[in-house]
Amino acid sequence: MQVVLRNPRREVEIQGPISVVALLGRLGINRESVLVIKGDTIVPGDAMLDDDDCVELRPVISGGAA
Amino acid sequence: MKCRVCREPAIIDVRRQNANYCTEHFLRMCRDQVTKAIERHDMLSPGDAVLVAVSGGKDSLALWDLLLDLGYRADGLYIGLGIGEYSDASGACARAFAEARDATLVEVDLRTRYGFDIPNGAKAARRAPCSACGLAKRHVFDEAARLGGYDVVVTGHNLDDEAAVLFGNVLRWQTEYLGRQQPVLPARDGFPKKAKPLIRLGEREMAAYCVVRGIDYIVEECPMAAGNRHLGYKEALNQLEATSPGTKFAFYHEFLDKAAERFVGEADDAREALVACDSCGAPTPSGTCAFCRLTARAQVEIRA
Numbered sequence A: 001m002q003v004v005l006r007n008p009r010r011e012v013e014i015q016g017p018i019s020v021v022a023l024l025g026r027l028g029i030n031r032e033s034v035l036v037i038k039g040d041t042i043v044p045g046d047a048m049l050d051d052d053d054c055v056e057l058r059p060v061i062s063g064g065a066a
Numbered sequence B: 001m002k003c004r005v006c007r008e009p010a011i012i013d014v015r016r017q018n019a020n021y022c023t024e025h026f027l028r029m030c031r032d033q034v035t036k037a038i039e040r041h042d043m044l045s046p047g048d049a050v051l052v053a054v055s056g057g058k059d060s061l062a063l064w065d066l067l068l069d070l071g072y073r074a075d076g077l078y079i080g081l082g083i084g085e086y087s088d089a090s091g092a093c094a095r096a097f098a099e100a101r102d103a104t105l106v107e108v109d110l111r112t113r114y115g116f117d118i119p120n121g122a123k124a125a126r127r128a129p130c131s132a133c134g135l136a137k138r139h140v141f142d143e144a145a146r147l148g149g150y151d152v153v154v155t156g157h158n159l160d161d162e163a164a165v166l167f168g169n170v171l172r173w174q175t176e177y178l179g180r181q182q183p184v185l186p187a188r189d190g191f192p193k194k195a196k197p198l199i200r201l202g203e204r205e206m207a208a209y210c211v212v213r214g215i216d217y218i219v220e221e222c223p224m225a226a227g228n229r230h231l232g233y234k235e236a237l238n239q240l241e242a243t244s245p246g247t248k249f250a251f252y253h254e255f256l257d258k259a260a261e262r263f264v265g266e267a268d269d270a271r272e273a274l275v276a277c278d279s280c281g282a283p284t285p286s287g288t289c290a291f292c293r294l295t296a297r298a299q300v301e302i303r304a
């Protein structure tokens, strides 16, 4: 399964099937800090991802001071 | 995972509410939370002319979209900060949204209007980029509201932003800042009224809102934000939130309910009497305002 990470943009291969929660755990990512996007929709934590899926892990934390 | 309201498959979990939502009910929840914030804190009245501070990021575009949906007369103001590719891409997102929603976007380009941009202006004035940027944004928004006859300027600060700022202020007991950390500031001395209608919604929900609504926003970070102190505070709060959902909301909203009032006096004490800036007319403690001084210094350095 292809996983796209942002800021900076990079890709990793992860063996599916795997649940969203397990995927984030495997990559050491806090659930609060990303959205998992497949196609043009969001996938919830308990969703299963197949080996031929392609998902984007989009960070949601922005840091501007003003 | 099923939607709390309709039991159909959910697309998102909002752990602090111990709830999951389908697309339709997630959007409704966002609108309800904004309405609640607006009513509870007296942020907007139905006929107000609202100016939305638009950066092209998820929060400001989601806010603009929500206010339009709730029936407010809301125009956007985008400031061209001149921060390379980041500014080009964020401006494009703001313009695309305005066009798609048939909304009015006012644009002010710092370089064209004032002769400097954030990277070279900050350097010339020997200020940190975010400090120069904050000063410029406040000035441009205040002026645009004053000249454009807007009743209130709204910004996309969300629950995570406000909780992180509160965390920073509490860590150092900056009582004067705590006194000013209000979700709505009334108009005074030539400054427009300001409000933050997203204080009941988290950063993750705002990103989700944009994805679900098909709003294209700038995902990339401003390159100047690297190492920003607030990022560290947000991460620390999210660590706490992961094991104890609802911590951020309680931290900030209980502050507003139980503690904020106690610090208001500190902010008032520090408030000086204001006069009109001798260069631009904006309210300032004396003589020339900080923004006009920054502009003058930047222009001299950049010309040299």
Ligand code: SF4
Pocket: A063, A064, A065, A066, B081, B118, B129, B130, B131, B133, B134, B222, B223, B224, B225
């Ligand atoms: S990160 Fe700093 S320089 Fe960049 S937009 Fe935000 S305040 Fe301005």
Ligand SMILES: [Zn+2]
Pocket: B003, B004, B005, B006, B007, B008, B021, B022, B023, B024, B025
């Ligand atoms: Zn539902």
Ligand SMILES: [Zn+2]
Pocket: B277, B278, B279, B280, B281, B282, B288, B289, B290, B291, B292, B293
């Ligand atoms: Zn001035």
